[in-house]
Amino acid sequence: MIRYKYNLIVDIQKQVEALRIRRWLRENNVTYIPPNPWETLKLICNRPKIDYQCEDDIDCYWISGGNGGSYYLPNRITVCPREKSHTVEEIIKHEITHLKHESEVQDMTHQEKEAYIIGHEKSAK
Numbered sequence: 322m323i324r325y326k327y328n329l330i331v332d333i334q335k336q337v338e339a340l341r342i343r344r345w346l347r348e349n350n351v352t353y354i355p356p357n358p359w360e361t362l363k364l365i366c367n368r369p370k371i372d373y374q375c376e377d378d379i380d381c382y383w384i385s386g387g388n389g390g391s392y393y394l395p396n397r398i399t400v401c402p403r404e405k406s407h408t409v410e411e412i413i414k415h416e417i418t419h420l421k422h423e424s425e426v427q428d429m430t431h432q433e434k435e436a437y438i439i440g441h442e443k444s445a446k
């Protein structure tokens with residue numbers, strides 16, 4: 322099952338990480354979502370309402386900035402509801418697909434990984 326969580330330390334760590342790699346994010350067409358204390362406060366008070374579940378044991382941490390979605394082996398993902406090009410459910414499914422197929426994409430570039438993962442998402446539907 323997916324455990325939806327919020328943790329201020331995880332949120333801040335993620336925003337610092339994204340800030341450090343924001344040039345890489347831009348070069349790879351990943352939207353950078355700048356930190357905003359008001360958005361952090363809003364997220365603490367009001368988490369996205371979602372009942373999406375899956376078989377796998379996943380910790381899904383909401384974050385208030387950085388980038389839309391990330392995955393961390395073995396079973397953690399971070400999702401930012403401020404990313405507007407996809408719904409939170411789409412982002413969650415995408416990051417879980419990354420976790421499942423990470424061993425197959427080790428030597429690929431970011432673009433190749435994304436194409437591979439999106440291919441798997443389509444075939445799973």
Ligand SMILES: [Zn+2]
Nearest residue numbers: 415419435438
């Ligand atoms: Zn991806």
